Amino acid sequence: MTDDKSQHNASIWHDIKKLEIFQMFDIFPFDNAGKHFRIGVLESKRVVVVMCGLGMLNAGISTQLLLTLFDVKGVLHYGIAGNANPKLQIGDVTIPQYWAHTGLWHWQRLGEENGDFNTKFGYLEFAEYSNSTKDLNTDTNLLNKVWYQPEEIFPVNGIPEARHHIFWTRVDKTYFKIAGKLKV
Structure with a gap:
C-alpha cells in the first residue's frame, strides 16, 4: 500500500531520471532507519541522495545517518524556506550566504x-x-x-566545552562559490 506522498516521491525520482542529471545505480538503493538512500553520479561526482522530510530534526537525523553510513566529503541540502524579501516570488531559486535557525x-x-x-x-x-x-x-x-x-555551539577547533553563541551561520565557502556559477 502506498500513500500520496510515496507516489509523489516516486514521481520526483522519475522526473530526475528523465533529466539525466543524476545517474542512479539501480543495484545500490537501500533502506535504513526509514530512509531510502539512492547512490549514483551527479556532475561526475559520486553522490548519495536521501529525502529527509520536513523540519530540523529530520534533517539532523538524515545527516547523522549519512555521516555514519558513508565516507562523506560534504552535505548539500535543498528545500523550501521562507523569506522576507518582497523582490522574491514563489519559485525563485536563492542561495543564501548566511542562514539562521529561528526555532529557539x-x-x-x-x-x-x-x-x-x-x-x-x-x-x-x-x-x-x-x-x-x-x-x-x-x-x-x-x-x-x-x-x-542564538544557538549554542561548541566549535570543533575550539576549547572543549567552551560554548559560543551564533545566530547567523555562514554557508560553506566552497559550496557558495559553486552555487554562484549555477544557471537555472
Missing part, C-alpha cells in the same frame, strides 16, 4: 527583568498587538515579549 526563542515572563538571554534578534511585544476594551488596558499583556535566541 526566549519567552520573557511578565515582570521578569532581563536575564541570561539575548534581546538582539526578532523582538516581539504582544501588548503592541492587543486591542483595548473598557475592562482591559493593553499597556501590558500577560504574554509579554519574545526574542529569537
Whole structure:
C-alpha cells in the first residue's frame, strides 16, 4: 500500500531520471532507519541522495545517518524556506550566504527583568498587538515579549566545552562559490 506522498516521491525520482542529471545505480538503493538512500553520479561526482522530510530534526537525523553510513566529503541540502524579501516570488531559486535557525526563542515572563538571554534578534511585544476594551488596558499583556535566541555551539577547533553563541551561520565557502556559477 502506498500513500500520496510515496507516489509523489516516486514521481520526483522519475522526473530526475528523465533529466539525466543524476545517474542512479539501480543495484545500490537501500533502506535504513526509514530512509531510502539512492547512490549514483551527479556532475561526475559520486553522490548519495536521501529525502529527509520536513523540519530540523529530520534533517539532523538524515545527516547523522549519512555521516555514519558513508565516507562523506560534504552535505548539500535543498528545500523550501521562507523569506522576507518582497523582490522574491514563489519559485525563485536563492542561495543564501548566511542562514539562521529561528526555532529557539526566549519567552520573557511578565515582570521578569532581563536575564541570561539575548534581546538582539526578532523582538516581539504582544501588548503592541492587543486591542483595548473598557475592562482591559493593553499597556501590558500577560504574554509579554519574545526574542529569537542564538544557538549554542561548541566549535570543533575550539576549547572543549567552551560554548559560543551564533545566530547567523555562514554557508560553506566552497559550496557558495559553486552555487554562484549555477544557471537555472
